[in-house]
Amino acid sequence: MGKRVLVFxxxxxAYTMFLGVFLYSIAFIGDLWIPRTxxxxxxxxxxxxIIVNLLLIAAFGIQHSGMARPAFKRWLTQYIPKAAxxxxxxxxxxxxxxxxxxxxxxxxxxxxxxxxxPAQATLYTLYGLGWALVFVSTCLISHFDLxxxxxxxxxxxxxxYHPLQFQTPLxxxxxxxxxxxxxxxxxxxxxxMTLGHLLFALGTTAYILMAxxxxxxxxxxxxxxxxxxxxxxxxxxxxxxx
Ligand SMILES: C[S@@+](CC[C@H](N)C(=O)[O-])C[C@H]1O[C@@H](n2cnc3c(N)ncnc32)[C@H](O)[C@@H]1O
Numbered sequence: 001m002g003k004r005v006l007v008f009x010x011x012x013x014a015y016t017m018f019l020g021v022f023l024y025s026i027a028f029i030g031d032l033w034i035p036r037t038x039x040x041x042x043x044x045x046x047x048x049x050i051i052v053n054l055l056l057i058a059a060f061g062i063q064h065s066g067m068a069r070p071a072f073k074r075w076l077t078q079y080i081p082k083a084a085x086x087x088x089x090x091x092x093x094x095x096x097x098x099x100x101x102x103x104x105x106x107x108x109x110x111x112x113x114x115x116x117x118p119a120q121a122t123l124y125t126l127y128g129l130g131w132a133l134v135f136v137s138t139c140l141i142s143h144f145d146l147x148x149x150x151x152x153x154x155x156x157x158x159x160x161y162h163p164l165q166f167q168t169p170l171x172x173x174x175x176x177x178x179x180x181x182x183x184x185x186x187x188x189x190x191x192x193m194t195l196g197h198l199l200f201a202l203g204t205t206a207y208i209l210m211a212x213x214x215x216x217x218x219x220x221x222x223x224x225x226x227x228x229x230x231x232x233x234x235x236x237x238x239x240x241x242x
Pocket of ligand 1: 137141146164165166167168172176177178179180181215219
């Protein structure tokens with residue numbers, strides 16, 4: 001029983017941390033409300049800042065995609081209960097994000113700026129909608145499974161855990177990756193695009209585009225023809241009109 005409580009408590013810690021990181025990210029990427037953001041304060045020279053920022057994005061990508069691969073999970077679950085694997089993934093992702101927040105070097109050179117108030121309001125609205133899309137997409141698949149709490153809760157009760165089935169609820173009927181569309185909106189819908197923000201948007205977009213084939217390869221390995229057919233019928237990001 002002690003081990004089950006420990007796994008569940010860890011799941012709750014990882015999830016609470018995620019909520020904090022999620023809210024902080026809204027302020028950090030949007031350059032809103034807090035003193036230390038993607039755009040401020042600038043400290044380093046351009047070359048050093050670009051190298052450090054690219055390394056931060058690469059480190060995040062390696063953590064986030066590496067720990068999601070079945071082979072890594074098989075190795076890890078020799079040492080920790082299966083029910084704790086997703087929470088450890090969420091916990092590690094939180095740490096990678098916190099390091100990025102702390103070490104990120106702003107590059108304030110303005111690449112483009114939208115000055116008209118209606119256009120700014122539109123971009124801020126799309127930024128907010130992007131965050132909403134990210135959150136809603138996690139709920140459509142299974143929010144608490146993606147963040148490890150469902151696994152920990154089943155384990156606490158001694159119940160059998162059933163992994164998520166392949167599903168195409170709501171938005172997933174029209175595009176395969178609504179959550180990533182949400183991320184693209186979050187990364188790109190900025191009224192003031194600084195060099196630092198542009199680097200972040202390019203780096204994270206490139207990362208997602210590289211991660212998708214890995215995710216889809218794993219989905220095909222688990223769901224076989226169902227996912228292959230889904231790939232034929234439904235586009236990645238832009239719905240088919242007819
Ligand atoms: C961060 S979510 C991103 C989901 C999707 N790529 C998107 O952009 O909306 C990644 C997890 O969702 C799962 N997943 C992706 N599409 C799914 C589907 N149609 N049904 C069930 N699980 C899915 C993957 O196996 C992976 O564990």
